[in-house]
Amino acid sequence: MKLNLRIWRQKDAAAEGAIETFELDGVSPDMSFLEMLDILNEKLVGEGTDPVAFDHDCREGVCGSCGAVVNGQVHGPDTETTLCQLHMRRFRDGDTVQIEPWRSRAFPVIRDLVVDRTAFDRIQQAGGYVSVDTGSAPDANILPVPKPDAERAFDYAECIGCGGCVAACPNGAAMLFTAAKVAHLATLPQGKVERDARVLAMVTQMDEEGFGACTNHYECTAACPKGVPIDAIATMNREYLRATFLSKEGV
């Protein structure tokens, strides 16, 4: 099939960007969205035009590298799907497909569809861990964890850090990402020791990065390729209130 692609092009962070239009023929419905971009790039290189830059790596939906807003939808029209798992059979011959990078003050564009998501790493560094040095762990079965808690913790921990939640949020908030980590560790006994310091530090960092504030649209969870549940955010809010009013942290 033939597509009319409208893609955001931007040379680097400092440059002005704009939408450019490309016609692409010979798109097979069995291609993944990124493979469609691959053949576009092959064509562009042949024509002497700089190929479209986009982040990608595992191409099986778990590394969290890829992502773009396709016709206004984060990771495209499917639910619980990363861009690399989206297939062209979701499009029709002659369709116009608009492709834009994640938009957030905290995610500056590096080039074309590639954005800088190191803000997420800094949020994690602020407290998204259990402080346990290698070698100091007790036997793994010493602390039983109720199966439903372990399952729930996994639901949160499954976050791939793609940034789709920020891109989908009308406020550009990073609540679902931050909450996924906070809720994961707050649900497990191993994470409870540092829960108060953790949530205070991570939320402070999240705010400093310039993300927006949550107003409960729930677009994040709908766009999330892993379907991280929205109650993660409620859990983080609860943890934050608890840490603020009931703990001795952050006096």
Added chain:
Amino acid sequence: MSTQNPILDSKCPTGDIETRWDRHRFDMKQVNPANKRKFHIIIVGTGLAGGSAAATLAELGYKVTSLCIQDSPRRAHSIAAQGGINAAKNYPNDGDSIYRLFYDTVKGGDFRARESNVYRLAQVSNNIIDQATAQGVPFAREYGGHLDNRSFGGAQVSRTFYARGATGQQLLLGAYAAMSRQIQLGKIDMRPRREMLDVVKVDGVARGVICRNMVTGEYERYAGDAVLLCTGGYGNVFYLSTNAKASNVTASWRAHKRGAYFANPCYTQIHPTCIPVSGDHQSKLTLMSESLRNDGRVWVPKKAGDSRAINDIPEEERDYYLERRYPAFGNLVPRDVASRASKERCDAGFGVGPGGKSVYLDFAEAIQRDGEDTVRAKYGNLFHMYEKITDENPYERPMRIYPAVHYTMGGLWVDYNLESTVPGLFVLGEANFSDHGANRLGASALMQGLSDGYFVIPYTVCGHLAGRNLQPVSTSDEAFAEAEASVRERTDALLAVNGSRTVDSFHRELGLTMWDHCGMARNKDGLQQAIDKIGSLREEFWNDVRVLGSNEEFNQSLEKAGRVADFLEFAETFAMDALDRSESCGGHFREESQTEEGEALRDDDNYCYAAAWEYQGPDGKAALHKEDLNFEYVKLAQRSYK
């Protein structure tokens, strides 16, 4: 090629295997706690091996610089491992032990791994589970709240810990979290979007690396007291593999060119249950957990070229070839055996699907026996993934599967200390060669990566730091300037070709050659052809590749070009190794060496060694060094799954 070269010293301790690691640790020199901060360790790669090493060494007090090719250390390809991680905890009380895990791993590796290394791996496996659990890794649990285990890859005991189908992700995020803590404490200097392009040696010792900043194109010099390569496997030499797109051989290959021997490059694991290729546009292959073979039955039509619809093929005209050939193990034979059997059927014209390049994996019987809901509960996510990619519903019709390149057992040669033949250059995880022999067992890759990073390197790096009198180095030293100049020259050369073919077109062509001649079955003529073809393709690449843009920008074509250029050199060594090893073992099947029934036939008299290749310059053929493998505990025996 010469076989006169000295036999390599693995520095393995001798004597009672159960105490080897303890004694070795005791014998090693220690670095005083107050002195640790004076040593600077450079770690390339942030997967399970690199991430766990960076966190642990920083915790110990070393100054660590960590470099990764992705935009965040959390994205390394360890993240894609699905199935699980082995450990000899024996929680299920079903007879597992450190010795049994050791035994199974040596045997599963088809007797081409080092006993000492494998025993140590089995010993520390339990500590890994403890560490990961304490980090908050959400492993699957029983209703009583204790950790759950499953049987995996045909193992006789249940020793695999797992976190749904995302065990690699969860373990990696555990290591990443531990790293994050050290970054916050200022003990790890984390540099993402950096590609390592050279190792810098000063007085023969690895003292630094040259990286390209992938955002600005700047070349950066990093100097330190030890360099750890944790840069993964080279399966992408086949172009199509289950590896991530950025997985490459460049770091290993550049280290190889600086004197690190490359061991057993031909040992490739080809995983039987992958989604088949659907067209020329295909950019990567997707693996589905081999747990599917617990309930799925593999078959092809009995009639070659049978083009009837599945339902029109009556039961008696279906060939359940794994059950037929291997009655004892049936559909649960090890990966290498299952992969070769599908290839054999497809090559003989019995394959199904487009081009006859796939076989059926049928769940009809399981659905009839246990009900669709039970099957959905066990494999729902895999079925969903399959349907998303193929647009076929596996509840209604059999899946189509075909083997795909998945893991590489070969890698840079390392001794018992994980140190390569370049002093001060250590190699961890999939990038080294040591623990899996010629075939890796399911759920052992995660174990090895974390074992190397959390529990081996923190001890063995001391031997280097405390045992050698390391003089201070600076990035302004001549060796750094020389290395940077050579890297710069290579990049400039790539940009200067300005030919007519894209980088990907060369990579695809190389992959096809590798798959045809160095894939699941290899023979002398084919390998010779491959070597010739690789040479001519390399020449064409340097005459006709087209890389747009400049070095001083974010340039993904340039990155790819550098990697493919290295694959084109490495592939030849790969093929030479496969040619040299005129026996079948594990993932390496030489058609000349098979039993009457077509099974792999090892030749222990002539090939019971690890082949370590030494780089001899651009025009010289690599030189072969051998490390003899001795089996004192596990008796050499031919594997049989009949």
Added chain:
Amino acid sequence: MLRWIDRFANSSIGRKALMAVTGLLLIGFLLAHVAGNLTLYADQDGSAFNAYVESISALPILPLAEAGLALLFLVHIYLAVRTTLENRKARPVAYQATGTHGQKTLASTGMFVSGVVILGFLIKHLLDFRLRKAEFDEAPHESIVEAFQHMPTVAIYVVGCTALGFHLFHAIQSAAQTLGFNHPKYTPAILWFGRIFGIVLALLFASFPLVYMVKNGGTH
């Protein structure tokens, strides 16, 4: 010493929590307000309503309550304006194509707009009654009858109440989520309760001007 309070009040979550709490307290006020207004339907001549107004006016803490109420409004409005402005800054370059995965609603995206409309209506409402307190207290029911004879006034009240309905449609479950209450057993109930509550409350408030306009429409 009060660093933790400062940190809380300036954090994204703290501000949202304060908005939720002030919002819920304002809902409490609305409930009291609508309960009082319902006395208008108790009889035909408005004597129940007059008695109610008289009893309220006689309360000694009334000035304090009014001051508190004003403070709630001001804090709620201040936080809303600040959050809205900061959220706009969080996405300096807008998307050119618009789309959704189907979770946001007109009510959720329109919170600021509905809030502004409510504020406009509130000012009109205060001008109509509170700022003419002496007049109103003299003959409460007649003031009502008088006010709702004017079509434009009724229209403004209906628009204001509609905006209130929109606002509350999203507000109640949003406040619960913000305050950390999300539970698989209760959240669906809170969601639907909140939505129905918002609509019912808005209908009730809107009914007063409409009923009075219809009832007394012919006399003027």
